[in-house]
Amino acid sequence: MILILLGAPGAGKGTQSERIIEDYNIIQISTGDILREEVKKETELGKIAKSYMDKGELVPDDIIIGMMENRLKQDDAQNGVILDGFPRTIAQAEALDKLLEKLGKKLDVVINLEVPFDVLVNRLTARVYCSVCKKTYNLIFSPPKIEGVCDVCGGRLVRRDDDNEETVKNRLNVYLEQTQPLIDYYKEKGILKNIDGNRSPDEVYNDIKNILENIKK
Numbered sequence: 572m573i574l575i576l577l578g579a580p581g582a583g584k585g586t587q588s589e590r591i592i593e594d595y596n597i598i599q600i601s602t603g604d605i606l607r608e609e610v611k612k613e614t615e616l617g618k619i620a621k622s623y624m625d626k627g628e629l630v631p632d633d634i635i636i637g638m639m640e641n642r643l644k645q646d647d648a649q650n651g652v653i654l655d656g657f658p659r660t661i662a663q664a665e666a667l668d669k670l671l672e673k674l675g676k677k678l679d680v681v682i683n684l685e686v687p688f689d690v691l692v693n694r695l696t697a698r699v700y701c702s703v704c705k706k707t708y709n710l711i712f713s714p715p716k717i718e719g720v721c722d723v724c725g726g727r728l729v730r731r732d733d734d735n736e737e738t739v740k741n742r743l744n745v746y747l748e749q750t751q752p753l754i755d756y757y758k759e760k761g762i763l764k765n766i767d768g769n770r771s772p773d774e775v776y777n778d779i780k781n782i783l784e785n786i787k788k
């Protein structure tokens with residue numbers, strides 16, 4: 572199964588991916604997570620990516636497409652993947668279509684999480700995540716039991732560099748200009764499912780599960 576989680580920054584792509592991978596035998600590929608690892612390791616790619624990410628701009632398509640081509644060919648991606656944060660431009664979506672065709676695979680569904688922008692700003696500026704196991708928390712909506720400490724592994728909770736208000740606003744503008752057109756792109760292909768993402772994570776996940784159960788049949 573190959574599914575895309577589409578949605579603006581803060582829509583809940585990462586949060587829902589955590590749930591999906593627990594119940595289904597598939598992996599999550601988050602371009603944002605891969606890029607943040609490269610930034611942390613201070614690789615050449617990481618240095619280039621950081622200059623875009625810190626401003627809330629998209630990393631150039633050719634870099635992302637090359638990176639995903641390699642990632643999708645790896646062994647652990649053969650059973651099924653959740654694409655989280657990719658594609659994000661029409662050029663990336665077209666490259667993905669070609670790549671999947673080459674690999675003899677097909678895209679099963681695109682799940683679009685809809686959340687109003689004012690809610691997104693509140694979610695992102697209150698997000699923290701575990702520096703060790705990467706679990707995501709929210710200081711308003713889902714705080715950890717002990718401040719600054721991961722419930723699961725005891726790791727230290729940190730903020731993302733791009734979760735400050737100014738960068739968040741730019742990320743949302745970039746989404747409107749470059750990523751939102753993908754909604755029509757996939758609607759025309761007949762594989763788009765819209766979900767109201769402005770409910771509790773459990774309610775959102777229930778809808779996702781219903782969609783995925785129908786695909787498996």
Ligand code: AP5
Nearest residue numbers: 580581582583584585586602603624630656694698709772
């Ligand atoms: P990326 O890491 O993909 O960030 P993003 O798209 O901005 O999305 P987020 O990870 O911020 O949001 P999310 O939807 O995963 O929300 P989450 O579940 O964490 O990309 C970062 C940067 O990398 C980009 O700006 C770009 O520079 C670069 N990049 C990445 N991919 C690229 C690509 N393909 N092309 C070019 N450049 C690329 O939830 C957010 C918060 O809300 C959390 O605190 C969570 O606990 C909370 N929350 C979640 N769901 C709910 C709910 N239902 N109710 C209440 N709170 C909730």
Ligand code: MG
Nearest residue numbers: 584585601603
């Ligand atoms: Mg995410």
Ligand code: ZN
Nearest residue numbers: 701704721724
């Ligand atoms: Zn942890």
